[in-house]
Amino acid sequence: MEAKRATIKDVAEAAGVGVATVSRVLSGGSASPATRERVLAVAAHLDYRPSALGRNLRQRRTGGIGLLVPDLTDTFFGQLAEGVLACARSAGEPVVLGSTGDDPEQEAELVGMLLEQSVDRVIAVPSGGADTWEPAARAGMTVVFADRLPAERPGDAPSGPMSGSASGSTADLMLLDGVPPPPPAAPAPPTGVPAVLADDRAGIRTAVRYLRGLGHRRIAFLGGPGHDRRVAAFREAVGSPVDEELVVFATGSRDSAYAAASGLFQSRPDLTAVLAGGNVLGEAAVLAARELDLRVPRDVSLVMYDDVPWAELCSPPLTVIAQPGRDIGYRACELVLRASGRRPRTVVLPTELIVRGSCGPLR
């Protein structure tokens, strides 16, 4: 019933040549025209396809590319994945996919899985910090980060001595309460790390200026996991004393995003504009605003990071900071494909403020 696949041996036999010759013909080595033609004919006739298994074992690497994203349900990551897929297809490389749920632990587990599969090239939207990724690199993986960089240090504690909460780490940012901020340091200029990022800094700055121009002064930032760079840019753009109550973080889930948005609106009814750090946060903000009978943009202006198709569907249509998700994926894939030798470079893609209807003048 199931015709088992022809092997190189079958082809060799049928063509009356040695396996080595077949291999050479098929991978472009030298061979006499006569032989070449015969082998090719036989191979086609037998519908021979070389087994990636054998080849990979011999070459000690799997052709594939690993792709790790936090959540495919987030349209932005869908776009990014499509970009990666497009590039990988054109290179003939399979892509093995993992969804981390923004959980460093799952991420580490998935990295392990890729390692086991000998997938040695990975594109990742990292959730974990350097401690997750350093071992991967040490194991010989070529890693290209997309959209984000891993948190600088593993157990880094920016936590003020103040509060006992003290767990300290970027996780502090997860807190809703107003922990004294680390100095509004400019986002460290990334360099040397192979990565493809959007120009968060410019994007955020433009958005903040735009809101400022409309008269807004009490602007809130609604962030999610991995938005460190964005929040840093926000702090920088807003200027020195940032009202910490206006900087709120959620975890990855939609529920958490909604809770954060709702909490923000309720605790600070005086805010006049919100900058959502991602489309899930934006969605939550719209929902929460509606629930609390806040009109957009009359009562509150809203700018969302990520241009997703539905941004235009909202009423009013959402003003967004567009980042080229598909391109980010595509470029990241290009980078990981030609990473051999070339020294790592981080490329930054432009963002664009797309003004639609969700921002209005302060009233």
Next chain:
Amino acid sequence: MEAKRATIKDVAEAAGVGVATVSRVLSGGSASPATRERVLAVAAHLDYRPSALGRNLRQRRTGGIGLLVPDLTDTFFGQLAEGVLACARSAGEPVVLGSTGDDPEQEAELVGMLLEQSVDRVIAVPSGGADTWEPAARAGMTVVFADRLPAERPGDAPSGPMSGSASGSTADLMLLDGVPPPPPAAPAPPTGVPAVLADDRAGIRTAVRYLRGLGHRRIAFLGGPGHDRRVAAFREAVGSPVDEELVVFATGSRDSAYAAASGLFQSRPDLTAVLAGGNVLGEAAVLAARELDLRVPRDVSLVMYDDVPWAELCSPPLTVIAQPGRDIGYRACELVLRASGRRPRTVVLPTELIVRGSCGPLR
């Protein structure tokens, strides 16, 4: 620099046993407690991870699961993918992903790639017809379809002018013009094909009844690739003489969806309700309606297939037919994992009409 990974041989040597013993210990075979402990200790110490390459070659199969979807940018497929990923992770199986763009040719190419990788279990949202999938099955692949079934017949040409076509397959439905419809046959009760589908028939029927109940008589259907079952259900639900001008199809792209929706509204201003066969179509319908100054639901009622997070964001929030995307993926993965021996079964998951604000009484 790069410590190369330890092999089973290294472990065997270090533990002073044979490779066979190591393999047995690691895969749960019999071994004396003393040996087992020693091997385990050494393996842990060397940070040994068995190479999937070696194993797979020996076992003539790749552990992985293939996943083929039309477009990850479509939130529904994102949900589906998340479901597959969740199940695959819990089974420890890697997932290799492909995006077909609803193009049978690309799909066939991707199937070939999976074959080459010896990925012998695939979950697919099929774009191509039986002619794409029959070879895959013949090559020994276990294929589980999700969300759709492949078109019944391969090369059915929907291109026939008027009469000649008469082929009368579901492919006919692709026509935009008003070809006389095949008798509104009930969707063939699927059986024997391993697949996980939503109960399109019930979902559509419920929606149509709901619209009917609101007084609507001229209800249009806006479909996309792979919506054959849905349009068949629509025909069935609407009853005998379906106004063929009210059944419109788009290709997969957003542009095409918009064009179809816009064209529909313009050519038939008398329609009072639209049933969109997928979330991309629904999005297009909202956009087109707005562009043409049609108010929802005052001028036109809208029901969309797929419950996506942003359905609630629209104003008015969209009434939808929800299908459990994540569950579909999860179940499909379960099916493909235990497909050995068990005879193929197609499972149908329930849909639910979620009434929000996009439908109103006829006026």
Next chain:
DNA sequence: AACCATGATGGAATCGTTTCCATGGAGGCG
């Protein structure tokens, strides 16, 4: 005491490919 069953163990074959190396023939040049 001889024998057998049982269980642990290691050697070796195997999977399908690539690649190193040796061989042999043909042709060019001195």
Next chain:
DNA sequence: CGCCTCCATGGAAACGATTCCATCATGGTT
């Protein structure tokens, strides 16, 4: 004419695991 080079070619060794099979020790049974 002889020698050297070059190319096409095939055999065989990897690659890293699993697994069959033979071996050996042990302990219980007759």
